[in-house]
Amino acid sequence: METTAVKPQFSEAAQAEIKRLLTHYPDDRRKSALLPVLHIAQAEFGGWVSPEVQNLVAEVLDIKPIEVYEVSSFYTMFNLKPVGKHVLEICRTGPCMLRGSDELTAHLERITGAKVGGPASADGLFTLKEVECLAACGFAPIVQVREKYYEQLDTPDAVDAMLSELRNQVHRPALPWEETGLPNALARN
Numbered sequence: 001m002e003t004t005a006v007k008p009q010f011s012e013a014a015q016a017e018i019k020r021l022l023t024h025y026p027d028d029r030r031k032s033a034l035l036p037v038l039h040i041a042q043a044e045f046g047g048w049v050s051p052e053v054q055n056l057v058a059e060v061l062d063i064k065p066i067e068v069y070e071v072s073s074f075y076t077m078f079n080l081k082p083v084g085k086h087v088l089e090i091c092r093t094g095p096c097m098l099r100g101s102d103e104l105t106a107h108l109e110r111i112t113g114a115k116v117g118g119p120a121s122a123d124g125l126f127t128l129k130e131v132e133c134l135a136a137c138g139f140a141p142i143v144q145v146r147e148k149y150y151e152q153l154d155t156p157d158a159v160d161a162m163l164s165e166l167r168n169q170v171h172r173p174a175l176p177w178e179e180t181g182l183p184n185a186l187a188r189n
């Protein structure tokens with residue numbers, strides 16, 4: 001029997017935030033809100049933006065889907081494939097590399113079982129990604145997880161403390177615009 005995919009929908013809280021964002025721009029410049037709306041979409045739909053979710057973003061902003069794909073595929077902060085509960089963005093640029101980001105990556109792959117650029121760990125908790133400079137070189141090596149930076153991860157203890165904090169996180173921290181209600185993703189995460 002043929003199944004029809006359910007079209008994704010933003011939660012009421014997200015819709016309200018998108019409406020508020022759009023008041024910052026002229027009606028014929030709705031595309032200017034593309035980056036923040038993609039962030040909302042990613043937070044809402046399990047930490048990644050599927051083609052269907054990107055089409056929804058295009059619809060909301062009244063732009064062509066290709067205009068969304070161009071942006072989502074350019075910036076590393078948008079995930080185009082399913083991810084684990086926590087996406088660990090490991091900085092691999094010069095200063096972090098000199099302070100051991102290669103060893104850090106290998107260590108994280110060993111401990112979590114996930115591979116950089118590959119699927120999430122078997123327990124669904126961790127996805128590993130390499131990214132360029134996170135602008136915190138003085139605290140290298142750095143890993144970013146959502147809005148939080150984990151700094152000076154050059155000892156096993158520091159890495160263990162980060163992983164244990166993330167493992168114990170029941171829900172991801174709420175974003176400012178989520179205070180008014182639980183969006184789709186929070187109910188699942």
Ligand code: FES
Pocket residue numbers: 091092093094095096097132133134135136137138140142
């Ligand atoms: S090189 Fe890693 S934060 Fe700048």
